[in-house]
Amino acid sequence: MTETAPVPEELLAHAAFVRKLARSLLQDVNDVEDVEQETWRTVLVRPPGHGQNLRGWLTRVTQNYARRSLRSSARRSEHEGKAVRDGAELSFEAQLAREELLSRGA
Numbered sequence: 001m002t003e004t005a006p007v008p009e010e011l012l013a014h015a016a017f018v019r020k021l022a023r024s025l026l027q028d029v030n031d032v033e034d035v036e037q038e039t040w041r042t043v044l045v046r047p048p049g050h051g052q053n054l055r056g057w058l059t060r061v062t063q064n065y066a067r068r069s070l071r072s073s074a075r076r077s078e079h080e081g082k083a084v085r086d087g088a089e090l091s092f093e094a095q096l097a098r099e100e101l102l103s104r105g106a
């Protein structure tokens with residue numbers, strides 16, 4: 001069984017829904033846009049099966065990308081926080097030496 005992407009008119013009918021769903025799941029406007037784009041890319045690359053409920057499928061895909069985005073943001077914040085804490089543990093002299101080494105490498 002071959003899968004075909006829904007026709008553009010079908011997708012346009014759900015565009016506002018996908019945007020609203022992404023906005024309800026994410027805070028950052030850039031993340032919302034990224035999730036929207038990934039959702040539409042997925043429609044083109046791996047369209048829903050023939051006869052499958054398009055709105056339900058778009059809901060699952062959008063929610064999955066939103067969860068990935070939230071996990072990624074949480075990991076990034078954790079790593080950045082750890083880097084700040086690690087940097088704060090350096091003595092003033094060690095921080096100066098580090099900055100000097102970094103400026104030489106640039």
